[in-house]
Amino acid sequence: MSVNDNGTLVKVDAATKYFKRGSEEIHVLEKLDMQVPEGEFLALMGPSGSGKSTLLNLIGGLDRPTSGSVTVAGERIDRLSRQKLAAWRARHVGLVFQFYNLLPVLTAERNVELPLLLTHLSRAERKKHVDAALDVVGLSHRKTHYPKTLSGGEQQRVGIARGIVSDPTLLLADEPTGDLDRKSGDEVLDLLKALNKDHNKTIIMVTHDPHAALRSTRTLYLNEGKLSTEPAE
Amino acid sequence: MKFVKLVISNFRRKIIRTVLTILSILVAFILFAYLAAIRQSLSQGIDVAGADRLVVRHKVSIIQMLPGSYEADIEQIPGVADATFSNWFGGIYQEPKNFFPQFAVNPEEYLAMYPEFLLSDEEKEAWFSTRTGAVVGRNTAERFGWEVGDKVPIQGTAWTRKGGQRTWDFDIVGIYDGAEQGTDTTQFLFHYAYFDEARSFGRGLVGWYIVRVDDPDDAVRIATAIDDTFANSPAETKAETEGAFVQGFADQIGNIGAITQAILVMVFFTILLVAGNTMAQSVRERTGELAVLKAVGFTDSHVLVMVLLEAMAIAGVGGFLGLGVGWLMISRGDPTGGLLPIFFLPPKDIVMGVILVIVLGLVTGLLPALQAGRLRIADALRQL
Ligand SMILES: Nc1ncnc2c1ncn2[C@@H]1O[C@H](COP(=O)(O)OP(=O)(O)OP(=O)(O)O)[C@@H](O)[C@H]1O
Numbered sequence A: 001m002s003v004n005d006n007g008t009l010v011k012v013d014a015a016t017k018y019f020k021r022g023s024e025e026i027h028v029l030e031k032l033d034m035q036v037p038e039g040e041f042l043a044l045m046g047p048s049g050s051g052k053s054t055l056l057n058l059i060g061g062l063d064r065p066t067s068g069s070v071t072v073a074g075e076r077i078d079r080l081s082r083q084k085l086a087a088w089r090a091r092h093v094g095l096v097f098q099f100y101n102l103l104p105v106l107t108a109e110r111n112v113e114l115p116l117l118l119t120h121l122s123r124a125e126r127k128k129h130v131d132a133a134l135d136v137v138g139l140s141h142r143k144t145h146y147p148k149t150l151s152g153g154e155q156q157r158v159g160i161a162r163g164i165v166s167d168p169t170l171l172l173a174d175e176p177t178g179d180l181d182r183k184s185g186d187e188v189l190d191l192l193k194a195l196n197k198d199h200n201k202t203i204i205m206v207t208h209d210p211h212a213a214l215r216s217t218r219t220l221y222l223n224e225g226k227l228s229t230e231p232a233e
Numbered sequence B: 001m002k003f004v005k006l007v008i009s010n011f012r013r014k015i016i017r018t019v020l021t022i023l024s025i026l027v028a029f030i031l032f033a034y035l036a037a038i039r040q041s042l043s044q045g046i047d048v049a050g051a052d053r054l055v056v057r058h059k060v061s062i063i064q065m066l067p068g069s070y071e072a073d074i075e076q077i078p079g080v081a082d083a084t085f086s087n088w089f090g091g092i093y094q095e096p097k098n099f100f101p102q103f104a105v106n107p108e109e110y111l112a113m114y115p116e117f118l119l120s121d122e123e124k125e126a127w128f129s130t131r132t133g134a135v136v137g138r139n140t141a142e143r144f145g146w147e148v149g150d151k152v153p154i155q156g157t158a159w160t161r162k163g164g165q166r167t168w169d170f171d172i173v174g175i176y177d178g179a180e181q182g183t184d185t186t187q188f189l190f191h192y193a194y195f196d197e198a199r200s201f202g203r204g205l206v207g208w209y210i211v212r213v214d215d216p217d218d219a220v221r222i223a224t225a226i227d228d229t230f231a232n233s234p235a236e237t238k239a240e241t242e243g244a245f246v247q248g249f250a251d252q253i254g255n256i257g258a259i260t261q262a263i264l265v266m267v268f269f270t271i272l273l274v275a276g277n278t279m280a281q282s283v284r285e286r287t288g289e290l291a292v293l294k295a296v297g298f299t300d301s302h303v304l305v306m307v308l309l310e311a312m313a314i315a316g317v318g319g320f321l322g323l324g325v326g327w328l329m330i331s332r333g334d335p336t337g338g339l340l341p342i343f344f345l346p347p348k349d350i351v352m353g354v355i356l357v358i359v360l361g362l363v364t365g366l367l368p369a370l371q372a373g374r375l376r377i378a379d380a381l382r383q384l
């Protein structure tokens, strides 16, 4: 993958994001700059409603900035068409959600397989990747289980397996432990940490939990549309 | 294929709802098939009516007879290729409920007029040369177990013999088949000469004429010419195409086409609501899931097509099963035991059914599919 000279994988440049709600405009991000070097495990904190998810969506190509640019691995993703952006996401981004967002009608392994359906991999190759991903999260023995028969922690680990199965450039997690008890949360954090350290995955994780942020290599705080290295107050 | 599996897995979601929806579609299509067969049966003949044939009857009603001399006059009219006559007999075999049409005809001329009645050369020969000989359609022959060589007594209801006897004896000399599936094989045909000579009244009169024209496009003009020829005579005529004639017959039982159509429109409107609601609900319930699919890289069109396929699959399973079950039930034959002798699902209605299945799938799937395609990930994920 092409990374900037200084090893920057994600570069957000003067990104502004407004939402229209009726006649009123909500200014969430104001000319925000951000750089994430490759191999980093970044924790993103900030009060509720400060725009953490919004920022993550911009970086993951799930949404576009009102102005400014988002560059990932040397590519300006804010300019891609919806169609191209979808293909880009499939190739470059793994997503982990707070509420796991597994498809209830699919078994664990078929949930993990979803991103691979968009590739040209054969069924056998897909199975190999799925097995490997489930192995990484330690759930090989649960692959034929449906989500509702799994615990929250297990579901989230399936979610992580889905996030990494296509070996994305970037793993984005929005409050991955927000819905888990301390023990399951710790397991998920250990897993993310291991993915970062052992597999050199670049991870950006939104969290409310300072304890979770401790596992990261760096923590940034979002407040009133701006980023800082220190919490507000 | 991998996407199809994904589509199918969605049927697991609300299995009861899916099954109920499919069942209601299935029932609708059984009904569709059945009504199509009934309509076909009641208006039987219209579809297979010869476009180049006219029927000429008494202007007042079909019951009034026409002079036998008209045949020669009709054949004089330019554009007329051939003409023959037929005569309603209206007899009873054993019991009044054993109804089937019987006609006194000129065998050579009649077979020439109706090439869709298929007889072997030997049977034709036997018929032409046997004065009391009759040929009968396969359907009626099988109904009464008649075979060539049988002697069949028919009770005349309108027609008595000279001397007052009501029983007419006929020798079955041939059993005809239809060239097409819709060809009427219920008719019982015998010599007009035998009939005319033996009947106690009405000599020299015939029921109606059948006329073949050279050019079907000319049929209307020739019909007018025929009617003009006999205008102001004691027996004025009404000439019309065979299709219109048969239609007129069918209309006497009510406008079957319009009735079945009205029923079907109501049924399909209901089905549209049922299936449409199922799809709309099914998509609304999984806005988040669709957003997740898009988030991991499915394009808008992927998602749109998947939802559309799902609707098509529901319509397809229900519709094709319904058509199939309907077809099976219909193939077991006339459900009334004789009232609807020609009972089958016409190919054009099968095609129509298939088209309806596809349209149903498209219509019920289109709106939810468009909605799913337009779904914005960031918005949808927030609604979870
Ligand atoms: N799609 C949207 N349409 C309208 N307003 C939005 C949209 N997405 C976010 N917002 C608004 O933007 C602001 C930031 O939302 P965002 O979800 O990014 O916050 P957050 O920091 O992730 O909050 P939380 O910690 O509660 O998840 C909120 O005021 C929210 O209501």
Ligand SMILES: [Mg+2]
Residues within 6 Å of the ligand: A052, A053, A054, A174
């Ligand atoms: Mg958030």
